[in-house]
Amino acid sequence: MMSESGGALTILVVEDNPGDAALLRDLLETDDDVADAGGPPAVLLAERVSDACAVLAASPVDVVLLDLSLPDARGLDTVARVRAAAPHLPIVVLTGLDDEALAVRAVQAGAQDYLVKGAVTGPGVRRAIRHARERQYLFEAARRATHARDVVLGVVAHDLRNPLGAVRMCAGVLAAEQAPTRESVAQLSGVILSSVELMERIIRDLLDVSAIEAGRLAVDLGRVSVAAVLDKARELAESLAAERGVTLDVRSTAGDALLRGDAGRLQQALGNLLGNAIKFTPRGGHVTLSASPDVLPDAPRADDAQAVRLEVADTGRGIAPEHLPHVFDRFWQARETRRGGAGLGLAIVKGIAEAHGGAVDVESAPGVGSRFWLTIPTAD
Numbered sequence: 001m002m003s004e005s006g007g008a009l010t011i012l013v014v015e016d017n018p019g020d021a022a023l024l025r026d027l028l029e030t031d032d033d034v035a036d037a038g039g040p041p042a043v044l045l046a047e048r049v050s051d052a053c054a055v056l057a058a059s060p061v062d063v064v065l066l067d068l069s070l071p072d073a074r075g076l077d078t079v080a081r082v083r084a085a086a087p088h089l090p091i092v093v094l095t096g097l098d099d100e101a102l103a104v105r106a107v108q109a110g111a112q113d114y115l116v117k118g119a120v121t122g123p124g125v126r127r128a129i130r131h132a133r134e135r136q137y138l139f140e141a142a143r144r145a146t147h148a149r150d151v152v153l154g155v156v157a158h159d160l161r162n163p164l165g166a167v168r169m170c171a172g173v174l175a176a177e178q179a180p181t182r183e184s185v186a187q188l189s190g191v192i193l194s195s196v197e198l199m200e201r202i203i204r205d206l207l208d209v210s211a212i213e214a215g216r217l218a219v220d221l222g223r224v225s226v227a228a229v230l231d232k233a234r235e236l237a238e239s240l241a242a243e244r245g246v247t248l249d250v251r252s253t254a255g256d257a258l259l260r261g262d263a264g265r266l267q268q269a270l271g272n273l274l275g276n277a278i279k280f281t282p283r284g285g286h287v288t289l290s291a292s293p294d295v296l297p298d299a300p301r302a303d304d305a306q307a308v309r310l311e312v313a314d315t316g317r318g319i320a321p322e323h324l325p326h327v328f329d330r331f332w333q334a335r336e337t338r339r340g341g342a343g344l345g346l347a348i349v350k351g352i353a354e355a356h357g358g359a360v361d362v363e364s365a366p367g368v369g370s371r372f373w374l375t376i377p378t379a380d
Contacts, residue, residue: 008040008041008042009129010041010059010062010063011028011042011044011061012044012046012052012056012061013025013043013044013065014046014047014049014051014052014065014066014067014078014082015045015047015094016070016071017067020094021045021047023120024120024125025043025045028041028043044059047071048070048072049072049081049082050072052082052085053081053082056085057085061086061089062089062090063090063091063092063132064089064090064091066078066079066091066092066111067095068095068099075102076106078093079093079106079109080110083110089136090133091110091112092112092113092114093106093107093111093114094117095114095115096116111132112133112139113132114128115128159202160199160202166195167196170191171192205344205345205348208348209344209347209348212350212351212355217351219355220262220264221260221261221262222261222262223260224258224260224266226252226256227252227254228263229266229310230289230310232263232267233267233274233289234248236274237271237274237287237289241287244279244281244283245284246278246281246283246284247285247286248288248289249286250288250289250290251290252290252292254291257308258378258380259308259376259378265352266356266374268348268352269349269374270289270310270312270374272345273349274312275345277372278314280316280317281314281315285315285316287313287315288312288314289310289311289312290310290313291309291310292308292309292311293306293308293309296357296358296375298359306378306380307358307375308375308378309375310375311373311374313369313370313372314369314370316369317366318366318368318369319362319364324362327346327362328349328360328362352374353374353376356374356376359374360372361373
């Protein structure tokens with residue numbers, strides 16, 4: 001039962017009865033089962049809810065043991081006030097022998113567990129604290145997942161609304177023209193086609209992320225030429241680079257190496273990396289796609305470690321150091337940087353690399369640029 005920082009727990013006991021407070025403190029500080037690898041818990045005492053709120057504002061606390069009958073609050077009001085002061089902390093309520101029904105209602109109102117005073121033992125305290133922390137962790141994880149879902153639904157709805165509006169507009173123009181010209185039909189049809197392709201790509205990315213989360217991303221592994229992968233990636237990215245005024249270079253020291261990979265998925269990953277690099281590199285900048293021999297650091301045998309690094313480097317604006325640990329998180333762009341899109345591209349790159357038994361990584365500095373790379377095992 002260590003704290004999030006790896007040290008001993010800090011437990012706040014909110015109890016106005018000196019005898020009950022002393023008993024709990026002794027149990028917490030002396031019971032070997034309660035003490036964790038970081039040493040016995042640090043126990044803080046408060047007799048009122050107002051005192052507890054002051055302690056919570058001033059000191060880091062891991063768990064609150066809360067009496068439901070205090071001089072300045074009673075019943076569920078005690079839970080509500082402490083929950084408002086520390087919404088993310090687990091709370092274990094303390095109740096008398098004849099108030100167990102109230103304790104159950106307190107759990108329903110937001111506490112994570114309860115203890116009946118007069119029947120408290122060291123193992124009982126340990127169980128209650130462990131369960132409270134586990135339940136609070138699950139609650140927070142569910143809350144974060146719900147928030148991420150709501151954010152991505154909003155972003156995806158926005159991203160789909162734009163191309164859908166273009167399709168609606170073009171269809172309306174075609175319907176209104178009694179005798180549309182061939183040029184008009186060709187132009188409006190092109191807009192409709194590109195809009196539909198964009199919507200399909202958004203939906204495909206969502207399906208890929210769902211498959212990655214479930215460990216079911218489909219990859220058809222075979223022998224894939226590194227040179228062919230680079231040529232195809234350059235071919236697909238050249239027009240975007242030219243449109244943006246960005247120089248695209250391709251380099252390789254991998255020779256005629258063959259990867260154990262899925263050519264389509266590797267193209268998808270490199271396409272995501274090149275698309276981002278070109279998009280966030282200013283006009284006149286450079287993007288470099290390269291391949292070089294590498295090794296997999298975590299391979300179980302040296303023979304399994306041979307790999308090729310497929311790297312995309314740019315001279316763009318770079319990424320702040322505090323954001324680097326999160327760039328491969330799903331929905332990260334949408335949630336943290338608002339860079340546009342649903343923030344699924346880099347999560348898909350990571351999923352593709354791992355589905356190949358490889359890895360992905362990044363180096364970046366603001367104002368200097370970024371380097372993203374996949375390390376993919378060779379066929380041999």
